[in-house]
Amino acid sequence: MNKNDVTDRAHRAKQAGLTLGAAGTAKKDRALQNMADRLMDQRTVIMEANAVDMDKARKQGVPAAFLDRLVITEKTIASMVDSIREVRALRDPVGEITRAWTRPNGLLVGRMRIPLGVILMIYEARPNVTADASALCIKSGNAVILKGGSEAIHSNRAIAGVLSDALKGADLPSEAIQLIDTPDKDVLYEFLKQDELIDLVIPRGGEGLIRAVAEHSRIPVLKHYKGICHIFVDADADLSMADSVCFNAKVQRPGVCNAMETLLVHKDSAAEFLPGMIDRYTKAGVEIRGCERTQKIVPGIQPASEQDWFTEYLDLILSVRVVDSIDQAIEHINKYGSHHTDSIITKNVEHSMRFFREVDSSTVLVNASTRFSDGFQLGLGAEIGISTSKLHAFGPMGLEELTAQKFVIMGNGQIRE
Amino acid sequence: MNKNDVTDRAHRAKQAGLTLGAAGTAKKDRALQNMADRLMDQRTVIMEANAVDMDKARKQGVPAAFLDRLVITEKTIASMVDSIREVRALRDPVGEITRAWTRPNGLLVGRMRIPLGVILMIYEARPNVTADASALCIKSGNAVILKGGSEAIHSNRAIAGVLSDALKGADLPSEAIQLIDTPDKDVLYEFLKQDELIDLVIPRGGEGLIRAVAEHSRIPVLKHYKGICHIFVDADADLSMADSVCFNAKVQRPGVCNAMETLLVHKDSAAEFLPGMIDRYTKAGVEIRGCERTQKIVPGIQPASEQDWFTEYLDLILSVRVVDSIDQAIEHINKYGSHHTDSIITKNVEHSMRFFREVDSSTVLVNASTRFSDGFQLGLGAEIGISTSKLHAFGPMGLEELTAQKFVIMGNGQIRE
Numbered sequence: 001m002n003k004n005d006v007t008d009r010a011h012r013a014k015q016a017g018l019t020l021g022a023a024g025t026a027k028k029d030r031a032l033q034n035m036a037d038r039l040m041d042q043r044t045v046i047m048e049a050n051a052v053d054m055d056k057a058r059k060q061g062v063p064a065a066f067l068d069r070l071v072i073t074e075k076t077i078a079s080m081v082d083s084i085r086e087v088r089a090l091r092d093p094v095g096e097i098t099r100a101w102t103r104p105n106g107l108l109v110g111r112m113r114i115p116l117g118v119i120l121m122i123y124e125a126r127p128n129v130t131a132d133a134s135a136l137c138i139k140s141g142n143a144v145i146l147k148g149g150s151e152a153i154h155s156n157r158a159i160a161g162v163l164s165d166a167l168k169g170a171d172l173p174s175e176a177i178q179l180i181d182t183p184d185k186d187v188l189y190e191f192l193k194q195d196e197l198i199d200l201v202i203p204r205g206g207e208g209l210i211r212a213v214a215e216h217s218r219i220p221v222l223k224h225y226k227g228i229c230h231i232f233v234d235a236d237a238d239l240s241m242a243d244s245v246c247f248n249a250k251v252q253r254p255g256v257c258n259a260m261e262t263l264l265v266h267k268d269s270a271a272e273f274l275p276g277m278i279d280r281y282t283k284a285g286v287e288i289r290g291c292e293r294t295q296k297i298v299p300g301i302q303p304a305s306e307q308d309w310f311t312e313y314l315d316l317i318l319s320v321r322v323v324d325s326i327d328q329a330i331e332h333i334n335k336y337g338s339h340h341t342d343s344i345i346t347k348n349v350e351h352s353m354r355f356f357r358e359v360d361s362s363t364v365l366v367n368a369s370t371r372f373s374d375g376f377q378l379g380l381g382a383e384i385g386i387s388t389s390k391l392h393a394f395g396p397m398g399l400e401e402l403t404a405q406k407f408v409i410m411g412n413g414q415i416r417e
Numbered sequence: 418m419n420k421n422d423v424t425d426r427a428h429r430a431k432q433a434g435l436t437l438g439a440a441g442t443a444k445k446d447r448a449l450q451n452m453a454d455r456l457m458d459q460r461t462v463i464m465e466a467n468a469v470d471m472d473k474a475r476k477q478g479v480p481a482a483f484l485d486r487l488v489i490t491e492k493t494i495a496s497m498v499d500s501i502r503e504v505r506a507l508r509d510p511v512g513e514i515t516r517a518w519t520r521p522n523g524l525l526v527g528r529m530r531i532p533l534g535v536i537l538m539i540y541e542a543r544p545n546v547t548a549d550a551s552a553l554c555i556k557s558g559n560a561v562i563l564k565g566g567s568e569a570i571h572s573n574r575a576i577a578g579v580l581s582d583a584l585k586g587a588d589l590p591s592e593a594i595q596l597i598d599t600p601d602k603d604v605l606y607e608f609l610k611q612d613e614l615i616d617l618v619i620p621r622g623g624e625g626l627i628r629a630v631a632e633h634s635r636i637p638v639l640k641h642y643k644g645i646c647h648i649f650v651d652a653d654a655d656l657s658m659a660d661s662v663c664f665n666a667k668v669q670r671p672g673v674c675n676a677m678e679t680l681l682v683h684k685d686s687a688a689e690f691l692p693g694m695i696d697r698y699t700k701a702g703v704e705i706r707g708c709e710r711t712q713k714i715v716p717g718i719q720p721a722s723e724q725d726w727f728t729e730y731l732d733l734i735l736s737v738r739v740v741d742s743i744d745q746a747i748e749h750i751n752k753y754g755s756h757h758t759d760s761i762i763t764k765n766v767e768h769s770m771r772f773f774r775e776v777d778s779s780t781v782l783v784n785a786s787t788r789f790s791d792g793f794q795l796g797l798g799a800e801i802g803i804s805t806s807k808l809h810a811f812g813p814m815g816l817e818e819l820t821a822q823k824f825v826i827m828g829n830g831q832i833r834e
């Protein structure tokens with residue numbers, strides 16, 4: 001694929017996006033129905049393609065966890081199909097008038113949700129993202145250009161082929177779902193320059209991938225590099241609630257971005273709270289790295305270094321710091337955190353309000369586990385990614401975050417004086 | 418200013434932004450009051466600084482229109498002061514909960530408006546932007562870094578100095594308003610790399626300036642390159658309304674981005690509408706460039722070239738095309754337009770709905786002049802710029818567009834199963 005091919009493909013995505021943006025909900029839902037049905041029909045073909053990727057990966061001796069993410073079984077197909085049907089059942093955000101008001105001269109001014117246009121989705125191993133992301137983009141009226149991991153190239157080619165073809169059955173352009181099916185990085189970088197044709201880039205994967213995308217992109221990128229999530233146990237916290245929430249946030253699934261990485265404890269709660277909490281963690285296999293005061297309260301634990309406060313372990317490791325006040329807790333979070341998700345355990349209303357206002361993160365909780373920072377858990381119905389920068393979207397992104405709002409204005413001949 | 422100085426200044430802006438973001442409305446309004454008062458007090462100093470810029474500009478033999486934009490009189494000061502007071506009177510968007518809902522597990526999930534953080538504002542000659550942009554940023558809790566035209570450097574230094582100093586009187590950090598007071602382009606480009614410290618860039622000025630900013634920026638840029646605005650006079654338009662609106666959109670102020678540049682007329686209206694309309698334009702000094710059918714209906718007018726449809730004249734020139742249908746009109750607008758502002762004159766409800774849905778522009782009007790595409794006219798209370806790309810904001814941007822929304826979540830001990 002050379003430079004002209006890339007521009008040409010992006011052009012055709014743009015055109016397909018315009019058609020899709022003007023299509024009503026019924027047509028888009030018919031396409032989604034078709035996508036689900038065809039995926040089920042073609043499952044053998046898809047699994048055969050996946051077998052080629054699996055063979056190649058096995059020969060390269062990749063770790064078992066990697067194969068686990070790559071494999072497509074009957075169950076994987078069923079789950080992709082279900083997820084397309086769930087997206088189909090969501091409310092169509094396009095065309096919604098979110099607000100409207102009348103001006104003194106009689107102009108009726110409204111804001112109408114419209115698709116963004118073309119989304120470039122970049123991701124790593126799991127081929128199910130190919131189906132999930134396509135469904136969310138089609139539902140929200142956007143064309144999508146998919147770039148999956150090169151290890152899954154045969155699987156992604158098969159899935160994207162089926163989905164793209166399924167659009168025709170609903171009289172929608174197949175080019176609304178396209179796959180970049182070369183591992184050539186220069187081709188991807190060329191796509192990342194098409195800022196007049198592609199509206200948004202969403203990379204999902206490791207920090208290395210995301211940084212490379214951000215560096216090469218002329219198109220806006222919605223992303224989060226990492227999730228260094230905190231819980232602050234306040235002076236007047238319900239300590240039994242704190243114990244339950246802090247355990248859940250660290251242990252329930254430590255390898256994800258909304259798991260807690262640093263526990264902050266108010267000095268007045270520390271002596272009562274920490275010994276039991278750390279004992280429970282230790283029994284669950286969590287390695288604790290503590291500040292000096294933590295080490296005094298619970299002797300024998302490892303010291304935390306300055307670097308620990310900046311670290312996303314994604315593992316059963318937790319750094320613990322005793323702080324003097326809510327001010328110090330907020331300062332710590334804003335300095336070392338990643339603007340992702342932070343929680344306070346407190347009975348103090350003023351402190352909960354201050355935490356909401358002053359913690360500079362996309363999701364801020366009072367008396368609940370950081371693990372709720374997730375599109376499904378928060379009731380968005382879906383999640384296409386999480387953004388920790390503030391432009392356009394901040395936090396988990398659902399269908400609405402794949403739309404913009406235009407001004408629509410009804411008049412009866414108004415002119416400006 | 419070297420690279421470290423730039424990072425250091427951006428760091429201090431970020432810190433000031435955090436303080437400002439946590440400050441309540443009362444404190445910010447006190448700061449705005451102070452800014453207005455001090456500007457009035459220091460008007461002599463500011464006019465003296467402006468005289469230095471004026472002298473220099475005159476010696477360089479710049480055009481009179483340029484001097485007109487550069488000059489600061491008692492009246493200019495009064496107007497800057499008024500505009501700060503108007504911004505002060507607007508509703509503070511920060512802290513607003515725009516929506517909230519309860520999840521089945523009892524979590525109360527809300528979306529709260531917060532400031533973006535640090536705004537880098539880049540603009541050309543008019544020094545009043547220094548005051549206007551500062552007021553909007555402070556009201557919305559954002560720190561601002563200002564980069565005005567080098568021709569206005571003494572004026573901007575004086576205004577920004579007064580405003581920045583005025584913040585201290587409200588116990589807010591003076592570094593929330595900073596000026597880049599060197600014309601060195603490399604310094605600006607260095608600021609444009611600070612994507613971890615600066616949240617948004619808004620360039621205002623000619624297309625050349627804006628393209629240079631977009632090219633060098635690692636930070637998201639909200640911008641519009643140009644406004645190629647259309648009016649489509651439909652088959653069943655009220656032709657007297659069409660005459661009034663089309664005249665207003667072209668003639669009332671031709672040099673601005675929301676003035677009409679291309680008139681599209683349905684073939685069934687053309688013979689009745691165009692002769693009178695073009696006669697009225699010609700009498701007002703508007704040069705007409707028409708398609709072949711236009712030339713047949715009104716003999717003797719200049720032909721329009723393909724390039725004309727792509728051109729923002731910003732002058733008393735208008736291109737005119739007769740089209741077969743609303744489909745062709747929409748196709749023309751989406752192909753040649755600039756996603757800025759377009760209007761249809763029609764009595765047909767279905768056509769007005771189609772125009773709203775299918776015209777890919779930030780502001781779409783039915784039966785009203787394109788000249789209403791303006792933050793004040795639409796009731797936003799202010800305007801910091803206009804965006805013709807869809808990420809974050811689309812169309813005129815007011816105070817709300819200087820905010821993001823975080824998730825704020827109230828629980829009572831919820832954990833994930």
